[in-house]
Amino acid sequence: MSPLILPPQATQVGLAVDVAAFAMHAGELQVLLIRRGELPHAQTWALPGGFVQPGEELHEAALRELRTETSVSLEPRHLEQFFTFGEVGRDPRGRIVSVAHLAVLPHGTVQARAGGHTVGAEWLAAHTPPALAFDHQAILDRAIKRLQLRLEYANLALEFLPDTFTLPELQTVYEAIGHRELDKRNFRKRILAAGILTPCGERRSGVGRPAQLYRRAKGTRTAAL
Amino acid sequence: MSPLILPPQATQVGLAVDVAAFAMHAGELQVLLIRRGELPHAQTWALPGGFVQPGEELHEAALRELRTETSVSLEPRHLEQFFTFGEVGRDPRGRIVSVAHLAVLPHGTVQARAGGHTVGAEWLAAHTPPALAFDHQAILDRAIKRLQLRLEYANLALEFLPDTFTLPELQTVYEAIGHRELDKRNFRKRILAAGILTPCGERRSGVGRPAQLYRRAKGTRTAAL
DNA sequence: CCAAAAGTGTTGTAACTACACCCATGT
DNA sequence: ACATGGGTGTAGTTACAACACTTTTGG
Numbered sequence: 225m226s227p228l229i230l231p232p233q234a235t236q237v238g239l240a241v242d243v244a245a246f247a248m249h250a251g252e253l254q255v256l257l258i259r260r261g262e263l264p265h266a267q268t269w270a271l272p273g274g275f276v277q278p279g280e281e282l283h284e285a286a287l288r289e290l291r292t293e294t295s296v297s298l299e300p301r302h303l304e305q306f307f308t309f310g311e312v313g314r315d316p317r318g319r320i321v322s323v324a325h326l327a328v329l330p331h332g333t334v335q336a337r338a339g340g341h342t343v344g345a346e347w348l349a350a351h352t353p354p355a356l357a358f359d360h361q362a363i364l365d366r367a368i369k370r371l372q373l374r375l376e377y378a379n380l381a382l383e384f385l386p387d388t389f390t391l392p393e394l395q396t397v398y399e400a401i402g403h404r405e406l407d408k409r410n411f412r413k414r415i416l417a418a419g420i421l422t423p424c425g426e427r428r429s430g431v432g433r434p435a436q437l438y439r440r441a442k443g444t445r446t447a448a449l
Numbered sequence: 450m451s452p453l454i455l456p457p458q459a460t461q462v463g464l465a466v467d468v469a470a471f472a473m474h475a476g477e478l479q480v481l482l483i484r485r486g487e488l489p490h491a492q493t494w495a496l497p498g499g500f501v502q503p504g505e506e507l508h509e510a511a512l513r514e515l516r517t518e519t520s521v522s523l524e525p526r527h528l529e530q531f532f533t534f535g536e537v538g539r540d541p542r543g544r545i546v547s548v549a550h551l552a553v554l555p556h557g558t559v560q561a562r563a564g565g566h567t568v569g570a571e572w573l574a575a576h577t578p579p580a581l582a583f584d585h586q587a588i589l590d591r592a593i594k595r596l597q598l599r600l601e602y603a604n605l606a607l608e609f610l611p612d613t614f615t616l617p618e619l620q621t622v623y624e625a626i627g628h629r630e631l632d633k634r635n636f637r638k639r640i641l642a643a644g645i646l647t648p649c650g651e652r653r654s655g656v657g658r659p660a661q662l663y664r665r666a667k668g669t670r671t672a673a674l
Numbered sequence: 675c676c677a678a679a680a681g682t683g684t685t686g687t688a689a690c691t692a693c694a695c696c697c698a699t700g701t
Numbered sequence: 702a703c704a705t706g707g708g709t710g711t712a713g714t715t716a717c718a719a720c721a722c723t724t725t726t727g728g
Contacts, residue, residue, distance in 0.1 A: 237462065237464045237501075239462045239464075239535075239546060276462075276535075278544070279537055279544075280537075281535070281536060281537060282533070282535045282546075305532070305533060307530070308507070308530060308533040308548050310464075310501075310506070310507045310548065311506060312504055312505075312506060319503070319504075321464060321546070321548075323533050323535065323546075390680085391680085391681090392679080392680070407718075407719075407720085408680090408681085408682095409681085409682070409683080409719095409720085410717070410718065410719085412681080412682085413683095413717095414716090414717085417716095428726080428727095429679090430678090430679095430726095430727075431677075431678050431679075431726070431727050431728075432677085432678045432679030432680070432725080432726060432727080433678080433679055433680045433681075433724065433725040433726050434679090434680080434725075434726070435679080435680060435681090436680085436681085615707085616707085616708090617706080617707070617708095632691075632692075632693085633707090633708085633709095634692095634693085634708085634709070634710080635690070635691070635692085637708080637709085638690095638710095639689090639690085642689090653699075653700095654706090655699090655700070655705090655706095656699065656700050656701075656704075656705050656706070657698080657699060657700080657704085657705040657706030657707065658697060658698040658699055658705080658706060658707040658708075659698070659699070659706095659707080660706080660707055660708090661707080661708085
């Protein structure tokens with residue numbers, strides 16, 4: 225198949241990715257936000273993102289933005305495209321289409337970056353974020369919905385935790401993402417019945433009864449759609 | 450916010466939409482395919498689609514392609530973006546990103562179009578399609594999965610049928626999309642218990658006992674995600 | 675012995691599965 | 702009368718929600 229010229233009516237647009245990266249901290253679902261260093265919307269909070277480079281795959285671009293624009297030191301545990309935002313007026317610079325991605329990072333260090341694009345990066349409460357640039361509030365809303373779907377559907381909750389964890393910890397992940405409280409006994413029954421966890425030792429964490437530690441059972445990888 | 454120039458590293462790409470349009474016919478789930486009239490992949494079956502025009506919204510482009518490239522005479526009952534395919538090598542003409550859409554049309558007339566882009570359009574079996582151009586087989590696979598999800602999640606099945614229909618007809622929609630047989634009694638219980646149908650007269654269709662007709666109950670619009 | 679956190683069982687209800695026969699019509 | 706398609710009920714099982722007390726540790 226020989227390369228051809230694109231037909232004249234083919235619209236040339238800017239192709240971008242934005243990433244809603246989530247993590248748990250202190251029992252709260254947090255999202256990684258940056259403070260923009262450039263116009264438009266300079267000084268405003270926004271999701272990390274930027275333009276896809278020539279020859280770069282969409283998921284590679286999402287990874288790169290996550291790393292360079294925010295100096296995230298960890299590999300995401302989950303990365304998934306979830307919606308494409310292409311409304312004509314969404315960016316004042318012109319027609320820019322953004323393929324939005326959902327990422328899960330185990331809560332780790334983020335260095336603020338004082339470069340041209342970004343003047344800082346922070347984990348902030350995902351359910352009550354500050355005012356966001358462009359249509360990023362809509363992107364975040366949709367990302368949270370998708371995350372809630374995935375939580376039940378795949379076993380994505382484990383990606384928020386270290387290798388070994390206790391059931392109460394896992395429960396707070398479900399509660400923070402679902403944004404509602406769960407019954408301890410029913411939660412345990414449900415999770416243990418699913419058979420995706422194997423016990424491994426216990427943890428003595430100061431005061432209170434020690435908790436059973438669990439790890440993901442062998443052969444139970446997260447099943448993305 | 451004043452309009453700015455795009456940064457130099459912004460990738461200019463071709464922006465396209467493709468549409469997987471489904472309908473029921475003779476108890477079979479069918480998808481609308483066209484035969485390409487142009488290179489690349491001339492004479493090959495493909496999903497209807499094409500480039501987004503300047504100032505045109507994504508869903509508008511999907512509608513336009515559905516109408517002009519295939520001369521579909523009906524409004525789609527459902528139209529939803531479901532995934533964006535942007536792999537670097539997916540189109541030999543260059544970097545072309547396609548926002549794939551899922552549509553449901555009540556089975557209606559389609560005129561073949563002998564123009565530049567298309568030399569024909571037909572409804573073909575969705576589960577056993579012919580060889581398709583580009584990565585359209587992957588797009589179709591994903592569209593069917595999404596359709597199956599939506600079937601349970603929203604009440605999308607009604608969109609495949611005319612205003613009034615019988616329960617056996619509705620059951621064949623579920624069976625064709627889910628690609629498996631269902632128990633008649635359980636199906637009826639489930640659907641009637643959901644309370645989304647109201648009876649309205651009966652239908653005498655030749656031989657056999659007349660069937661109860663139903664229509665969608667007032668105030669039960671399809672809830673898309 | 676008190677505070678703090680982990681752990682545990684029962685009961686009711688709703689939803690789903692499997693399964694086989696009778697009913698109304700046209701020819 | 703028979704062929705064709707439409708319609709019906711029961712019993713077993715499973716999944717989920719509601720609910721309060723006991724156990725183990727550190728101070």
